[in-house]
Amino acid sequence: MYLFFFCLVSDSIASEPNAPEISDVSLTINGGHLFLSFRLINGMPGKMEELVKSGVPVRYIFNVTIKKKGLLWDDELKSMELRRTIRFDNLRNRYFLHFDYPSTKLISIEKLKRAKKFLFNVQDLKLISMKRLEKGEKYTIEIKARSEKGESSLPFSRLVKMFTSFGFSSKTYEFEFTL
Amino acid sequence: MNSNLLYKEKKKRERILAAVIAILVVIFSIIEYKLVIFIRPLPKYSNVLIFAVININLLLILVLSFLVIRNLIKLLFEEKGRLLGAKLKTKLTIAFVMVSLLPTILLFFISFQFLQTSLAYWFDIKIERSLEQAISIGRNYYKAQVDELKNVEDVISRQIASRCKIGPTGGIDGQCIGDIFGPASMTDPAITCIRKLPLHYVCILDSYGNVIWTKTWLPITQDIQPPKREKLASLSKEKGPLIFSRDLSSGMLLLATSSLNHPNLGKIGYITVGRLLGQDIVGRLDAVKKGFEEYKQLRLFQSPLKTSLLSTLFLITMLIIFVSIWFALRLAKSITEPVSMLADATHRIAQGDLNFRLETKGRDELSGLVQAFNTMTKDLKEARRKAEEASRRLLKSYSELEHRKAYIEMLLENVTAGVISLDPTGRITTINRSACQILKLDASSVIGKDYRELIQGEDFSELERLPQELSMSGKDRVKKSFRIDVGGVSKSLIISFSLLKDNKDRTLGILIVFDDLTELERIQRLAAWREVARRIAHEIKNPLTPIQLSAQRLKRKFLNHFQGDDLEIFERCTETIVKQTEELKKLVNEFSRFARMPAPELKRADIRPIIDEITEIYKSLINIDASVSENFPMLLMDSQQIKRVFINILDNSVSAGLAKNVIIRAYVEESPRRAVVSIADDGKGISPKDISKVFDPYFSRKKGGTGLGLAIVKSIIDAHEGSIEIKLNKPTGVIFYIRFDLERNPV
Numbered sequence: 001m002y003l004f005f006f007c008l009v010s011d012s013i014a015s016e017p018n019a020p021e022i023s024d025v026s027l028t029i030n031g032g033h034l035f036l037s038f039r040l041i042n043g044m045p046g047k048m049e050e051l052v053k054s055g056v057p058v059r060y061i062f063n064v065t066i067k068k069k070g071l072l073w074d075d076e077l078k079s080m081e082l083r084r085t086i087r088f089d090n091l092r093n094r095y096f097l098h099f100d101y102p103s104t105k106l107i108s109i110e111k112l113k114r115a116k117k118f119l120f121n122v123q124d125l126k127l128i129s130m131k132r133l134e135k136g137e138k139y140t141i142e143i144k145a146r147s148e149k150g151e152s153s154l155p156f157s158r159l160v161k162m163f164t165s166f167g168f169s170s171k172t173y174e175f176e177f178t179l
Numbered sequence: 180m181n182s183n184l185l186y187k188e189k190k191k192r193e194r195i196l197a198a199v200i201a202i203l204v205v206i207f208s209i210i211e212y213k214l215v216i217f218i219r220p221l222p223k224y225s226n227v228l229i230f231a232v233i234n235i236n237l238l239l240i241l242v243l244s245f246l247v248i249r250n251l252i253k254l255l256f257e258e259k260g261r262l263l264g265a266k267l268k269t270k271l272t273i274a275f276v277m278v279s280l281l282p283t284i285l286l287f288f289i290s291f292q293f294l295q296t297s298l299a300y301w302f303d304i305k306i307e308r309s310l311e312q313a314i315s316i317g318r319n320y321y322k323a324q325v326d327e328l329k330n331v332e333d334v335i336s337r338q339i340a341s342r343c344k345i346g347p348t349g350g351i352d353g354q355c356i357g358d359i360f361g362p363a364s365m366t367d368p369a370i371t372c373i374r375k376l377p378l379h380y381v382c383i384l385d386s387y388g389n390v391i392w393t394k395t396w397l398p399i400t401q402d403i404q405p406p407k408r409e410k411l412a413s414l415s416k417e418k419g420p421l422i423f424s425r426d427l428s429s430g431m432l433l434l435a436t437s438s439l440n441h442p443n444l445g446k447i448g449y450i451t452v453g454r455l456l457g458q459d460i461v462g463r464l465d466a467v468k469k470g471f472e473e474y475k476q477l478r479l480f481q482s483p484l485k486t487s488l489l490s491t492l493f494l495i496t497m498l499i500i501f502v503s504i505w506f507a508l509r510l511a512k513s514i515t516e517p518v519s520m521l522a523d524a525t526h527r528i529a530q531g532d533l534n535f536r537l538e539t540k541g542r543d544e545l546s547g548l549v550q551a552f553n554t555m556t557k558d559l560k561e562a563r564r565k566a567e568e569a570s571r572r573l574l575k576s577y578s579e580l581e582h583r584k585a586y587i588e589m590l591l592e593n594v595t596a597g598v599i600s601l602d603p604t605g606r607i608t609t610i611n612r613s614a615c616q617i618l619k620l621d622a623s624s625v626i627g628k629d630y631r632e633l634i635q636g637e638d639f640s641e642l643e644r645l646p647q648e649l650s651m652s653g654k655d656r657v658k659k660s661f662r663i664d665v666g667g668v669s670k671s672l673i674i675s676f677s678l679l680k681d682n683k684d685r686t687l688g689i690l691i692v693f694d695d696l697t698e699l700e701r702i703q704r705l706a707a708w709r710e711v712a713r714r715i716a717h718e719i720k721n722p723l724t725p726i727q728l729s730a731q732r733l734k735r736k737f738l739n740h741f742q743g744d745d746l747e748i749f750e751r752c753t754e755t756i757v758k759q760t761e762e763l764k765k766l767v768n769e770f771s772r773f774a775r776m777p778a779p780e781l782k783r784a785d786i787r788p789i790i791d792e793i794t795e796i797y798k799s800l801i802n803i804d805a806s807v808s809e810n811f812p813m814l815l816m817d818s819q820q821i822k823r824v825f826i827n828i829l830d831n832s833v834s835a836g837l838a839k840n841v842i843i844r845a846y847v848e849e850s851p852r853r854a855v856v857s858i859a860d861d862g863k864g865i866s867p868k869d870i871s872k873v874f875d876p877y878f879s880r881k882k883g884g885t886g887l888g889l890a891i892v893k894s895i896i897d898a899h900e901g902s903i904e905i906k907l908n909k910p911t912g913v914i915f916y917i918r919f920d921l922e923r924n925p926v
Contacts, residue, residue, distance in 0.1 A: 050479050055472030091317050091468045152476055 057150030275507030380453030779817035838862035
């Protein structure tokens, strides 16, 4: 019985060959602050693109944490969460992107490719003041991306949700640096 | 087992079950999570619901299936163990399961087919095409509205640029703009055309984003905010106008914002124009959009939707099946349990446990049956109590009767008189011990026999007539003396015949009461003879000596006076007188001894020297074979009198019986314990009819015998509280048995 159910579940969440991942990570120092840039690749795996085009809003959440390496444990210096939502308006035939960081803004884009570029590229994210960082110390930056399907107007949406998950959670991208 | 223990056990089982379920939830969750993570990384929290729901469903089915399987196995074992009610329970379970299973399975397959068909209809290509066309129309309409708005904006922009005065700093004359949209004073065809445009909102802003002129033509006055400066800053000629909308209560205001350019001066400001799309149009467009989007989502979720629906259907079916089985088992149990309880209770009541009561639950027929059973048990208990009480009373009465009967029997057994009861036909119904002893009968062999078969004697015919005489006389009792022959011995009895009557004076039979007077008569005779003997001895003894002396003197004095025959006669006569006087003396002495029998001086003595002495005295006359057993005890006796007993018996054997051989044996008899001395001779014996008279005084068949020897023997033995008996010896002679009771008179 258990295997039967698990087969049902596992069928609907079958693995994808191109899993989402964080890439092109770079750090820059400007004006006494550390800036982070990165990109999410394969941000719409499988039928997620179809899901977006069907009008379901999809939320992308980027979690960024900077930690100072310690002997026994790391000290978390700063942690931030970026939320970006994409929604396609089938009548207007445009993608509406909503950003909540660093400021709230809404933009509409006609082409998906361009919308993806806006959605998945995080450019010059003001991470932390350089004053908080010490020379010679080791620091770790962890970046993780995940997505969530917004509410659907379907009558069986809750039932369907039990057997499908269009969201994903990328592997945590982690790297160390020393000033 | 009491209910408290059962309750505790049940609680314990529930706790174990809860713990197992909790452990299973954790295990399943871990396994699922690990497997899902392994397949594809997923956000943690979004799957919690999935895991929870699946686990709950799984566990519900597992618990239910466990309970069902457990009950089915239990039922199987009950069936194998031939437990009471198991067969009925099985039949009921199968019947209920079949009744629920068949329609459920049928419904499942029909629903499955129906679902497949419905899903196929949902995603029909015609529907998809229709929806795409509908959304296409909607898009076109929207685009047409936007395009028209852009044109309007363009026309207005050109008119403003050409007609209105622009300040050196790029400021636009607001009066001029007002004139364009103002009263119909201007007859310019371009202005007239603008006034006819389907516009609902116009806003002119300077290059800094400040509102110069604004006007609305909306059915309800609403505050429309112009675009923010950031938005205005992002506008460019290449990008085209900024299209956005505002939702109003009367519909949707479609807005287009673009730069206001002057042919010579360049950008002098911004213009925003708006057009209201009515609520009905907006609603229809939204409906088309929603329908299209939901259809696309449904297509996307087709597979999981199908899976989820089928899974739900399957789960519900399984749930129905398990619930129906469970319900069937419960229902069967609820029916068979009271039956089983009743059977068990019947068994217990059959074993006598009338205190047993069944618990009743509910108000159905079975509960009524249980209540009726309890009532029956109560009645039975009451009836048993009454029966036991009656039995106790009867037992008490019976015991009293038995006691009384035993007492009466004891009385009857201990009375010296013989008592015999006869039924109306003359058959013996009861006979007491004394009667058996007197008549020498065995009680068990005479009960039920006719009394006339048992009694013989000279007065038998008169005895036979006595009951008739009794019934005819009208008296209740008749008493008479009889002599009857018992085992060759004549006995003198005084017999009383009484009629046995019940409370209603009905004759039930005859009661015969008799006393053995033989011994009494013998004692009376003995006493009489002793008196006679004493008087004879007294009267005769005195003259005998003078007679003898006189005869001797006559002989001595006158013997010389006679000669010849006279002398002979004289001598013979005097001799005869002397001799006969001597004989008479002896006779008188015997009489005297008999009459003056002294009381024995009882001392503890051994019989062996007495027997030895007797043997020595008589060894010249007869052959005596004497022996005494080793365990023969010392006896309390008067040795001289016992010696007289032996002498008298042996004298009798030698002189009367002409015996040649005598055997003396002294031994101990057991039960009753008695010391016995037997003296057997081989003489001529005695006739059977005289055997009862040998101990009577003056009874003698011996010529010249006084008949007192054995009478004296009897007197001595009686004085020693012993008994003497004479029997015929075989082939000839007699045997005397002398018995001393060792239990009554221990030595």
